[in-house]
Amino acid sequence: MSKKSFPLSRVYRLLEPGPVVLVTTAHKGKANVMPLSWHMMMEFEPPLVGMLLSGRNYSFELLTASRECVINIPTVELAKSVVACGNCTGRDRDKFAAFGLTPKYVDGVAPPLIEECYASLACKIADTRMMNKYNLCVLEVTRAWKDPTVKQARTLHHEGMGNFMVAGERIKLASKMK
Amino acid sequence: MSKKSFPLSRVYRLLEPGPVVLVTTAHKGKANVMPLSWHMMMEFEPPLVGMLLSGRNYSFELLTASRECVINIPTVELAKSVVACGNCTGRDRDKFAAFGLTPKYVDGVAPPLIEECYASLACKIADTRMMNKYNLCVLEVTRAWKDPTVKQARTLHHEGMGNFMVAGERIKLASKMK
Numbered sequence: 158m159s160k161k162s163f164p165l166s167r168v169y170r171l172l173e174p175g176p177v178v179l180v181t182t183a184h185k186g187k188a189n190v191m192p193l194s195w196h197m198m199m200e201f202e203p204p205l206v207g208m209l210l211s212g213r214n215y216s217f218e219l220l221t222a223s224r225e226c227v228i229n230i231p232t233v234e235l236a237k238s239v240v241a242c243g244n245c246t247g248r249d250r251d252k253f254a255a256f257g258l259t260p261k262y263v264d265g266v267a268p269p270l271i272e273e274c275y276a277s278l279a280c281k282i283a284d285t286r287m288m289n290k291y292n293l294c295v296l297e298v299t300r301a302w303k304d305p306t307v308k309q310a311r312t313l314h315h316e317g318m319g320n321f322m323v324a325g326e327r328i329k330l331a332s333k334m335k
Numbered sequence: 336m337s338k339k340s341f342p343l344s345r346v347y348r349l350l351e352p353g354p355v356v357l358v359t360t361a362h363k364g365k366a367n368v369m370p371l372s373w374h375m376m377m378e379f380e381p382p383l384v385g386m387l388l389s390g391r392n393y394s395f396e397l398l399t400a401s402r403e404c405v406i407n408i409p410t411v412e413l414a415k416s417v418v419a420c421g422n423c424t425g426r427d428r429d430k431f432a433a434f435g436l437t438p439k440y441v442d443g444v445a446p447p448l449i450e451e452c453y454a455s456l457a458c459k460i461a462d463t464r465m466m467n468k469y470n471l472c473v474l475e476v477t478r479a480w481k482d483p484t485v486k487q488a489r490t491l492h493h494e495g496m497g498n499f500m501v502a503g504e505r506i507k508l509a510s511k512m513k
Contacts, residue, residue, distance in 0.1 A: 167495070173372045174492035174500050175353010192512075194351045197375035199387055199469055207385060207471070209377055233506070240508040287465060291377055293385070295469070314352035314492070314502070317345070319510030322352050324492070325503020328411070330418040332497030334370075 158261055158270070160277060160302035168204040168298050169335075171230060171276050172196060174324070176312035177239060179229040180210070181260070181268040182219035188260060188269055189247035191216045192239045194315045196228070201335065204298040205283060212292055215248045223267050224282040226296070229274035233311045233323045238273075240319060266300065275310055276303040336439055338448070338455060338480035346382040346476050347513075349408060349454050350374060352502070354490035355417060357407040358388070359438070359446040360397035366438060366447055367425035369394045370417045372493045374406070379513065382476040383461060390470055393426045401445050402460040404474070407452035411489045411501045416451075418497060444478065453488055454481040 172178075181190045191214060199205040206228065210217050220226050231239055238256040245252070253260045253269075260269030263279075270277040284295035314322040350356075359368045373387040384406065388395050398404050409417055416434040423430070431438045431447075438447030441457075448455040462473035492500040 170495035317348035334421045
């Protein structure tokens with residue numbers, strides 16, 4: 158795996174810009190993957206992430222059963238796979254094999270990391286109190302990996318109906334904000 | 336104002352890509368503005384938005400007192416103003432005047448819209464149950480405006496420590512997702 162361990166204190170820098178993510182889940186020998194954009198940072202360290210996932214999704218079943226998931230961040234090269242993953246259910250097919258995503262299992266984490274994604278965040282459910290009303294769960298990121306050679310990731314940002322913005326140029330300003 | 340009324344059913348297309356926003360608040364004749372990136376869509380229509388705002392911020396006081404805010408979306412031309420707004424408090428100064436942001440008041444909405452932002456979303460607090468533990472409030476977007484001439488907004492996406500990604504090229508894929 159080209160990804161290396163990444164400090165938990167910097168995880169917010171990956172999710173805060175709002176990329177589409179590929180969430181992997183696994184339970185009792187079944188694994189699944191789905192794209193998702195409704196997430197937000199909720200705490201720096203340990204990193205907490207709010208994630209909203211419809212109860213109709215197969216991934217929701219696996220997530221609530223195993224209480225863990227991996228948030229993988231794809232770049233534009235994976236755009237077709239991302240959309241393909243969202244256009245069907247994993248209930249009756251292996252989406253990894255179907256759409257060219259390589260599951261990579263690491264010790265102590267049930268869902269697979271996606272080899273082709275430049276960053277992966279292993280998460281455990283930290284709070285389910287908003288699940289009934291909003292399908293919102295609070296995740297704690299327990300381990301993170303990132304490909305150190307990727308500097309300005311060309312992430313995908315969903316604008317509805319299959320329209321995506323691709324991450325563009327970077328600018329830096331003098332800021333006191335973390 | 337160059338912004339026109341924008342359908343609530345499409346609000347998710349503005350916030351889902353994860354732009355930095357400028358949140359305006361007002362209470363008893365005082366108004367304030369601050370940049371914020373920790374937000375997420377939670378429902379399509381009526382649009383619900385989760386927003387996390389530290390209890391230490393002056394804006395938090397105004398928001399909880401008035402129970403409303405306006406989420407304004409800036410583009411890269413406003414980058415310096417965005418960072419300047421985040422580098423100081425509005426407790427003892429008028430940040431609008433200081434950083435070249437024009438407050439625009441509309442009937443029935445207490446906080447001002449920001450004239451220079453291409454989109455503005457008037458919000459009311461819908462749920463405060465996650466406020467104590469997470470500083471997370473659920474907002475309902477009640478009215479929205481967008482400049483119809485802005486097609487591919489060059490929004491700002493925070494990557495930490497004053498580093499921003501600027502929205503780049505757009506691509507479209509055949510998707511069944513909303």
